[in-house]
Amino acid sequence: MYDERVQGKASEPEYPVLEVNLSKMEYNLKKVVSICRENGIDVAWVVKGFHALLPVMELFRGSGCKFLASSRLTHLERAREQGLTGPFLLIRIPMLSEIPRLVRFVEYSLNSEPAVIRRIQEEAERQGTLHQVILMADLGDLREGFWEESRLIETAVWIENCLPNVKLAGVGTNLGCYGSVKATPEKMEALIAIAERVEERIGRRLEIISGGSTTSFPMVMNGNMPPRVNHLRIGEQIESAFTCADLGYFNDPEQAFFHQDAFVLKAEVIEVNEKPTYPVGELTVDCFGEVGTYQDRGIKKRALVGVGKVDYGYLDLMQPLEPGIKIIGASSDHTILEIEDCPREIKVGDLLSFSLTYSQIAMLTEAPLVRIEYVR
Numbered sequence: 001m002y003d004e005r006v007q008g009k010a011s012e013p014e015y016p017v018l019e020v021n022l023s024k025m026e027y028n029l030k031k032v033v034s035i036c037r038e039n040g041i042d043v044a045w046v047v048k049g050f051h052a053l054l055p056v057m058e059l060f061r062g063s064g065c066k067f068l069a070s071s072r073l074t075h076l077e078r079a080r081e082q083g084l085t086g087p088f089l090l091i092r093i094p095m096l097s098e099i100p101r102l103v104r105f106v107e108y109s110l111n112s113e114p115a116v117i118r119r120i121q122e123e124a125e126r127q128g129t130l131h132q133v134i135l136m137a138d139l140g141d142l143r144e145g146f147w148e149e150s151r152l153i154e155t156a157v158w159i160e161n162c163l164p165n166v167k168l169a170g171v172g173t174n175l176g177c178y179g180s181v182k183a184t185p186e187k188m189e190a191l192i193a194i195a196e197r198v199e200e201r202i203g204r205r206l207e208i209i210s211g212g213s214t215t216s217f218p219m220v221m222n223g224n225m226p227p228r229v230n231h232l233r234i235g236e237q238i239e240s241a242f243t244c245a246d247l248g249y250f251n252d253p254e255q256a257f258f259h260q261d262a263f264v265l266k267a268e269v270i271e272v273n274e275k276p277t278y279p280v281g282e283l284t285v286d287c288f289g290e291v292g293t294y295q296d297r298g299i300k301k302r303a304l305v306g307v308g309k310v311d312y313g314y315l316d317l318m319q320p321l322e323p324g325i326k327i328i329g330a331s332s333d334h335t336i337l338e339i340e341d342c343p344r345e346i347k348v349g350d351l352l353s354f355s356l357t358y359s360q361i362a363m364l365t366e367a368p369l370v371r372i373e374y375v376r
């Protein structure tokens with residue numbers, strides 16, 4: 001193995017690799033779309049978590065979803081330029097500075113600022129087009145959205161009556177992003193009540209009631225999503241299926257049948273050693289300004305792999321896929337593993353795989369020194 005590597009050809013694989021399993025992803029996509037369809041819900045697939053990688057976006061587009069969505073306008077612009085069909089939805093409140101591009105490339109956006117909507121009207125008029133908006137209500141998670149319901153309703157009426165190039169497509173909300181507020185049927189009923197008050201004032205039914213993200217999806221699976229919610233913006237469920245399965249959102253654990261390893265990190269072992277578990281010397285801060293916590297558990301067998309925080313951000317709940325291997329720490333370019341209980345002998349040059357969560361996938365898909373490999 002060692003010799004092969006030294007004499008290797010130009011096509012020699014280089015590590016770390018982020019392996020993307022398109023079949024597993026497709027299974028997850030179809031499952032979510034069909035469950036949502038049965039419940040009268042259109043899916044907007046959110047591509048921000050994997051930086052709009054084209055092969056993945058193509059799968060998303062082909063899955064029967066209604067919209068492709070991202071918080072980054074650049075992702076949607078790229079999707080359009082690469083020939084994917086819309087409609088596209090921008091899910092971060094547009095910046096004033098990006099409105100000309102927004103109106104040119106994207107049909108729908110989430111909004112909460114009258115000043116932004118006014119600029120959208122001016123730009124859409126200039127470009128001779130129509131842009132559709134979903135007004136966001138903040139139901140307590142305290143990120144984006146109108147806080148006072150009356151202001152949301154007045155803005156809706158203003159769009160409806162005064163802005164010919166802006167169409168009010170509906171209302172929406174976001175939960176579980178800043179305030180850790182849980183998406184519940186009660187929150188959904190509150191959103192529906194706002195939608196109905198808007199409908200009363202404008203005298204027509206709204207096309208979209210957008211009930212949130214992956215964290216709202218368990219309600220659909222558990223059968224307690226109020227029927228008027230007809231739109232969800234989902235990303236994480238497909239990438240790691242982590243939120244729903246591991247955080248216990250489902251009533252019935254049997255429902256957590258999604259593949260959780262559509263993205264896997266593969267890294268190469270660069271050192272195997274027996275070392276103490278407690279550092280030797282006076283302790284000070286590490287290169288991230290933190291003092292580690294260590295427990296003296298005697299001498300243990302460990303391995304180092306050549307990937308680190310500069311590639312994946314924080315360890316969070318990243319897990320080795322092989323039994324008997326534990327992550328005990330990481331620095332910029334190294335991840336340190338305890339392999340004492342691993343049933344096989346781990347050697348320098350071996351490849352080890354790790355399951356990932358949302359934040360690591362988001363970092364790894366844009367990490368310049370990580371190779372992305374698609375498998376089926």
Ligand SMILES: *Cc1c(COP(=O)(O)O)cnc(C)c1O
Pocket residue numbers: 046048049071091092110174212213214215233234235236237
């Ligand atoms: C990121 C985001 C989503 C998607 O969240 P997931 O957890 O990836 O499903 C939906 N809506 C908004 C406004 C977002 O910012």
